[in-house]
Amino acid sequence: MVRVGYPVTLWPEMLSVFPEGVELIPISDKMDHDVEVEVWIPDPYSTRAMRAWPHLRGVKLVLAMMAGTEWIPATVGPHVTICNAQGAHNISTAEWTLTAILASIKYFPLYFDIQQSAQWTRRFEASTYYVTITGDMRPIYPPVLQEELTGKTVLLVGYGAIGKEIERMLEPFRVEMFRVARTPRTVPEVHSVSELDALLPKAQVIVLIVPSTPETRHLINAARLALLQPGALLVNAARGPVVDTDALVTALQGGKIRAALDVTDPEPLPTEHPLWRCPNLLLTPHIGGSTPQFAPRSLATAAGELRRYMRGEPLQNVVQAAI
Amino acid sequence: MVRVGYPVTLWPEMLSVFPEGVELIPISDKMDHDVEVEVWIPDPYSTRAMRAWPHLRGVKLVLAMMAGTEWIPATVGPHVTICNAQGAHNISTAEWTLTAILASIKYFPLYFDIQQSAQWTRRFEASTYYVTITGDMRPIYPPVLQEELTGKTVLLVGYGAIGKEIERMLEPFRVEMFRVARTPRTVPEVHSVSELDALLPKAQVIVLIVPSTPETRHLINAARLALLQPGALLVNAARGPVVDTDALVTALQGGKIRAALDVTDPEPLPTEHPLWRCPNLLLTPHIGGSTPQFAPRSLATAAGELRRYMRGEPLQNVVQAAI
Numbered sequence: 001m002v003r004v005g006y007p008v009t010l011w012p013e014m015l016s017v018f019p020e021g022v023e024l025i026p027i028s029d030k031m032d033h034d035v036e037v038e039v040w041i042p043d044p045y046s047t048r049a050m051r052a053w054p055h056l057r058g059v060k061l062v063l064a065m066m067a068g069t070e071w072i073p074a075t076v077g078p079h080v081t082i083c084n085a086q087g088a089h090n091i092s093t094a095e096w097t098l099t100a101i102l103a104s105i106k107y108f109p110l111y112f113d114i115q116q117s118a119q120w121t122r123r124f125e126a127s128t129y130y131v132t133i134t135g136d137m138r139p140i141y142p143p144v145l146q147e148e149l150t151g152k153t154v155l156l157v158g159y160g161a162i163g164k165e166i167e168r169m170l171e172p173f174r175v176e177m178f179r180v181a182r183t184p185r186t187v188p189e190v191h192s193v194s195e196l197d198a199l200l201p202k203a204q205v206i207v208l209i210v211p212s213t214p215e216t217r218h219l220i221n222a223a224r225l226a227l228l229q230p231g232a233l234l235v236n237a238a239r240g241p242v243v244d245t246d247a248l249v250t251a252l253q254g255g256k257i258r259a260a261l262d263v264t265d266p267e268p269l270p271t272e273h274p275l276w277r278c279p280n281l282l283l284t285p286h287i288g289g290s291t292p293q294f295a296p297r298s299l300a301t302a303a304g305e306l307r308r309y310m311r312g313e314p315l316q317n318v319v320q321a322a323i
Numbered sequence: 324m325v326r327v328g329y330p331v332t333l334w335p336e337m338l339s340v341f342p343e344g345v346e347l348i349p350i351s352d353k354m355d356h357d358v359e360v361e362v363w364i365p366d367p368y369s370t371r372a373m374r375a376w377p378h379l380r381g382v383k384l385v386l387a388m389m390a391g392t393e394w395i396p397a398t399v400g401p402h403v404t405i406c407n408a409q410g411a412h413n414i415s416t417a418e419w420t421l422t423a424i425l426a427s428i429k430y431f432p433l434y435f436d437i438q439q440s441a442q443w444t445r446r447f448e449a450s451t452y453y454v455t456i457t458g459d460m461r462p463i464y465p466p467v468l469q470e471e472l473t474g475k476t477v478l479l480v481g482y483g484a485i486g487k488e489i490e491r492m493l494e495p496f497r498v499e500m501f502r503v504a505r506t507p508r509t510v511p512e513v514h515s516v517s518e519l520d521a522l523l524p525k526a527q528v529i530v531l532i533v534p535s536t537p538e539t540r541h542l543i544n545a546a547r548l549a550l551l552q553p554g555a556l557l558v559n560a561a562r563g564p565v566v567d568t569d570a571l572v573t574a575l576q577g578g579k580i581r582a583a584l585d586v587t588d589p590e591p592l593p594t595e596h597p598l599w600r601c602p603n604l605l606l607t608p609h610i611g612g613s614t615p616q617f618a619p620r621s622l623a624t625a626a627g628e629l630r631r632y633m634r635g636e637p638l639q640n641v642v643q644a645a646i
Contacts, residue, residue, distance in 0.1 A: 011462035139334035
């Protein structure tokens with residue numbers, strides 16, 4: 001029997017996809033004793049998982065439920081193999097990204113405000129907003145009350161599984177697409193990060209979907225924000241530290257760019273943080289991945305790894321091999 | 324020369340797509356004298372256009388900039404040919420529809436409220452909301468903070484040009500799609516309106532995109548709202564009178580369904596109207612069609628009809644032939 005520690009916050013029936021020959025050990029973050037487990041599924045809330053870790057003995061394999069596992073190596077050290085749940089939030093995160101882009105360019109934050117005020121005729125504020133944020137002074141009639149995604153230029157920064165899913169959901173909108181990633185490719189064309197500065201001024205929508213690493217920390221800083229065109233929309237579906245938050249606050253307060261964020265630095269964002277009150281911002285509190293479909297997908301991935309582990313087969317989603 | 328009356332609210336350079344042999348006559352809704360024009364392009368704002376009409380003499384052809392022309396026949400009578408601008412708002416309206424669906428099921432109205440309150444931890448209200456509106460009591464972890472569109476069941480009521488555009492934009496989400504229209508078809512399967520009552524209980528998202536006619540007035544009434552499943556989302560991208568507003572207010576106040584509306588009955592919706600304050604509602608003030616791309620597309624369509632009219636060729640988008 002392989003002893004598998006799972007977060008007590010999960011219901012046991014959610015683990016019915018796990019193979020036979022597994023002994024399931026519920027792990028609480030409030031444990032007062034040590035527990036021997038060979039495989040550990042950490043609680044998706046990293047603070048809870050980090051509290052549980054010191055009580056675990058004999059862990060050889062960590063099967064994360066999330067795609068983003070940046071906190072795990074520092075917690076468990078180098079002698080443990082870590083797999084992530086690649087794919088568990090591809091759909092939900094890509095859907096959040098599409099929603100955030102569309103809601104921003106349809107001025108839904110303004111329209112929510114109008115709905116709350118119950119004043120139909122305030123819709124013409126959208127027209128003023130359009131001219132102010134884009135600087136487009138061409139004669140337009142009737143007044144612009146929203147923008148179209150169709151035909152816009154989109155820069156995808158990051159081209160892993162979620163980036164490709166975002167691209168797939170953008171297909172019906174016939175956007176002009178540029179891609180940047182660590183590994184440049186030719187089909188489809190993916191530019192290297194060294195070309196980022198040349199591409200940023202071309203984009204009307206910039207989507208960040210890179211992993212959080214030392215290299216991607218503050219990838220979007222004050223100098224790069226200054227390269228954006230008026231009205232450009234920066235979407236962060238990656239991790240908060242990919243953007244220099246202070247620089248973003250300054251840029252948003254300047255009134256010439258827009259942003260949509262599901263992640264911030266720090267998280268949770270304190271109530272007194274100025275980011276909350278920036279103009280032209282849509283901010284959701286890191287909810288992009290949490291849907292009813294998340295746990296079933298994630299645990300199915302973990303079950304597959306567990307089956308391979310028990311048979312001695314190579315694991316599929318290794319993010320750290322034990323040394 | 325053919326005398327073409329155009330709304331003075333348009334800039335003359337927007338009409339540069341019109342053919343040679345046309346004399347352009349600006350028409351104001353504040354005119355105090357009569358004007359002879361053979362072709363009339365009414366102001367997209369119908370109240371302004373209706374004020375101008377009594378001053379026009381000799382109109383044989385009306386080229387509307389909009390798809391919805393329901394007010395025109397009653398204004399100009401039966402002896403005038405009317406063409407609409409089929410297609411001018413296909414993209415913008417379909418994009419609004421997709422945005423409204425996604426924003427609703429991602430709980431963006433709640434997240435805007437949370438953003439305004441600057442309280443990150445309020446995100447768990449989304450979990451309570453999910454259980455309350457859907458009645459789904461299955462164990463789910465982490466808490467549900469939004470839903471996915473992928474895999475949902477969508478009922479498209481109306482399958483004209485905009486309906487097809489909406490279907491195209493829904494493709495990446497692999498929804499289960501049912502279609503209802505006046506004219507049933509087999510490829511793809513389009514059901515007749517008589518099957519609407521059987522299909523409504525199956526749908527998680529219902530999109531209304533039918534023309535406003537005596538037959539579609541109050542197509543969605545109290546009896547049909549009662550057929551919806553808990554958590555169902557009713558999206559009206561058509562015209563306000565397609566839904567019985569009083570019945571919708573009652574249904575929304577019951578807390579078991581959701582709605583997203585760009586159109587209402589009446590319009591503009593008075594500030595004191597109870598619809599503004601209904602729960603589980605996303606309401607935008609009839610902005611779905613108004614984008615910077617609208618007028619160029621619309622006037623290109625009108626220019627095409629004008630060219631055919633001047634050559635004596637059949638017109639393409641006739642909604643009323645002169646008797």
